[in-house]
Amino acid sequence: MYPRVILKGTLIKKSQQKRRTSPSNYKERFFVLDTQDLTYSERRPGKKPVQKGSIELARIKCVEIVCSDIPIPCSNKYPFQVFHDSYYLYIFAPDNDCRQRWVRALKEETKCNRLAVKYHPNFWMDGRWRCCHQTEKLAAGCHEYDPMGFASKKPLPKTPDPERRLSNPDLGKVVVVAIQNYIPHDASDLTLKKDQEYVLTDSSHPEWWAVQDDRGNTGFVPNIYIAEKSGSNFNRFVWYNKNITRARAEELLMQEGKEGAFMVRDSRQLGVYTVSVYTKAPGSNGEKNPRVKHYQIKDTEIEPFRFYLAEKYLFSTIPELIQYHQHNAAGLITRLRHPVTLGKDSSQNSFDVSQGEWEVEPAELVLGEELGSGEFGMVLQGTWRDRKVAVKMLREGAMSEEDFKEEAMVVTKLSHPKLVQLYGVCTQHSPICLVFEFMEHGCLSDYLRATRGHLSPDTLLGMCLDISEGMAYLESSNFIHRDLAARNCLVSKDNEVKVSDFGMARFVLDDQYTSSQGSKFPVKWSSPEVIKYSKFSSKSDVWSFGVLMWEVYSEGRLPYESRSNAEVVESLNAGLRLLKPRQTPSAVHQLMEWCWKEKPEDRPSFAVLLHELASLSDL
Template structure:
């Protein structure tokens, strides 16, 4: 292995000159910009005083510690570059990017770099993302601009530790403005041969031509999928498939090992290189502590366990069920030492998390029990539509079962599509909605997909009454669920807060896609397996023809969930949804009580217009109630967005209910 001051040329992936912004690890260091020679190897990102003097190493970053690789905006533009170095005139308004990294003994640092040309930045981003693609602890969000001493210049957030304001890129993606060629077999963008040649580890001038062929995208099935419609392809869990066309978001055309070609749901597969922990039954991703406990207690098996993302970003937690001395769930942080090894007890370290899990299957090693089983028969995610490009459903394909409920729009029944897939079928009363407008909108709404939205599968529009076919949620409405389980849920702040966060995530997705719900309430959210809560009936109120339902003066109008601007001017927006969300939170923390009790609608309107808000529920944390109060700001502009609410609730959850 190469020493600190020497490199084996075979390890070098990419190298070149860039301008580096000082990291200012000490509080009062001045900001400066200096040219440095950067070398990317298979394990480290190193920078030197100059290209010629490799003895003067100025710093190195371990690739496994990198959590963010993104473009950056440095304002004001560092025009001092040309003053500091006369050879650097091209970089005066160069192209910036950032690398955030953390160490077991250090906080998170961010290195800002500037290239002279856009293509240089693109190549560095792709090279770094390629070699870091398997890193654990990647961040989900980042700050586009720099910290200005008192606030982030991009989003004005006043805390240096605040979560980023932009979603991070997938590290397998080609960065914007990168050179692409079209693969002859499909429409997927692939890196040009020149770029591929640049980033291949161990690349030499004598590399064979076959090593320069654009990469074939191979995915592994995380869930089974049964092809029912012509043109679809059956997925076998754990098997690999070659992607032929991934130009659509939700359905990809793939080829199996036997040469058969068809469409599969894209959320059922993952690129082979990016699988990470997802291929293991015991990994449950972002499942909260409360839902993990509920799932394991339901299994009721000694040694049953899951591994999940910790409430502290970048870390993982092992949740383990034991009956000794009584039935309960223990939570253990999976830690890393300075060598990067993982451990639950420092005496038993392993180089990977799967190796660590395998070790504790045979040795308790300080845990309450050996790891024995993980929950079986976990539900598969909903697909965006029942098949590729299918949104019109033949009623003859639906077997209607028991009634699930009835309401303003009609009766809802449990259904089976083609005898195999559970659905909920809303049978719309004739004359209750603007049917043609809704049918047109349904084509778009089937493409909305989020783990906290009830999936719209399609409509039966050729006959009357119209059927709206959606994902089936076994526990029904959130309102009824709260009331049925008041004894077990009351006072369980963790589980109730988790329900609020799930609804907020679904609403943040709708907000991002410019959808307004107009009737958000506990009665319009549904509960499925593993205490998953999803928002239902989003946007449906827009097509209702009943004046009693759509006019704020009507008896059916949801007065108790409406903000002042809706009551006064029927002015709906995402901010009116935020007000209703605050009332929904109140419903959750009172286990389904009616807001404002027995007050008449006219009395509620009077209170709302005078700024009188709902009182804090008895068992509710004051920090949670403060979030509700923000939702009820009289002025819409003063209410936070759902994205901000989601971050605030996550912070509250981490502070009050940390692992």
């Protein structure tokens, strides 16, 4: 029986560069997709087409669009990729509808294959992947591959017509700045690069706006990722109050009465803005002193980083400044925790963990023995619906209940086999608690010390690999852990290690824990930029991961165990680093040292670390 033809048409193919010396070239080819093969031929006027290549469908591991921010060097501007055997075939369609037809058809025909778990959303160019900067062409992908569908799962707005997207006369020329990077998940999305400028072309949808880059490419982006460069229109932000006096701001914030309740308002001076924030921080007599502090947003008028609140942490836009201080006090009396505004629902973007499928009935939860305790509260063993669970209970005064619920909101959005799984929350009694999967061997630091001398080199490497996999997922989700250490990882009965307590450090009210000057601050796991400037990023997590690997290979020893925090800081400033543990392979120690580079940009990403550790485990 002959194979059935599914699609055929003329597309442009890029050379696969099977040899390092092969030049890049783009050639028009006639493609035919049937139920067995994808073939492409050179068509010659007046002559029989010459077949140039054929890929058996059973050998295809991934079919996906390519999202790129670089100019496409051929006439067809809509690329997609076919990953087969050990090769990537890049094909360029003349329009997006054509690309969608080919990708959907290829995915349908290959969905039962042995497929890749992850893929690279950008091109392999100049000896590296543009998406994750890995330098091995066959390195594991950095985004999860969905073989079942082409369309994004997010609720995209209806695409505006081309004229409106390119020029909306109602908007005028509104310049926006990307607050953070955004990698497209759909053909209609546009890549955003942090701090770069774009022109806003459509803002009709409540969540997804269309912008145009400096090359004329237009696409949708989440509107929370961008801010107007002029900094003069903040009406869409829940924290902004246009015409509220200082006295009225104090009245509203005192009524709210929550630590870190804040608003941004117009100052008396035209074009100047003030941040007003409520705090219960103790006064000079050590007693709680509820009050409202006011900070004027300063403008240096020097591009590209103009705005700051305290200690000259400079930002391109005011929304970016507010977003930063929502996660870092960094010179303020307290972190900006709860936006308060008059005339708008200040909780419009909040998440009520007491509603829906995440709420655990107290009667279903049976509490048992204590497993441990930390800055965040006590952890008990428990039973819920006939399964063992770990129950994290909020310690009074450790953090506000609102922040604890905020952590639940974050955790419900993150799901990965190497992250400790959240089952639900219990908010109907005090103290409120989170219900997690039970990890039989408890925290990694304790387990390493208890099993010292009994874990094989393969087991130690596997532990590092597990953690890097979980952290690579957090990195790809633009999420920062902030307190990565062996004490914040848990071990299952099969020696599988999972990352826990991600993001919790930002909620702790204890100044000694959250300030680099405090005795409790995890200086020994912190990068230089965190110690000096409280500047957290995925690259500061990478530094901590290097220390964590040191903990694993030293079988639970405390880093710099004979030195004080001040002595550690002095050593780091002098360029000194932790010494190689006795049983550490040279290749693993090299990765540790790579994690401890002085400049964040010189450190590897977690995607690269995952690849390097996986390659070592294959040896």
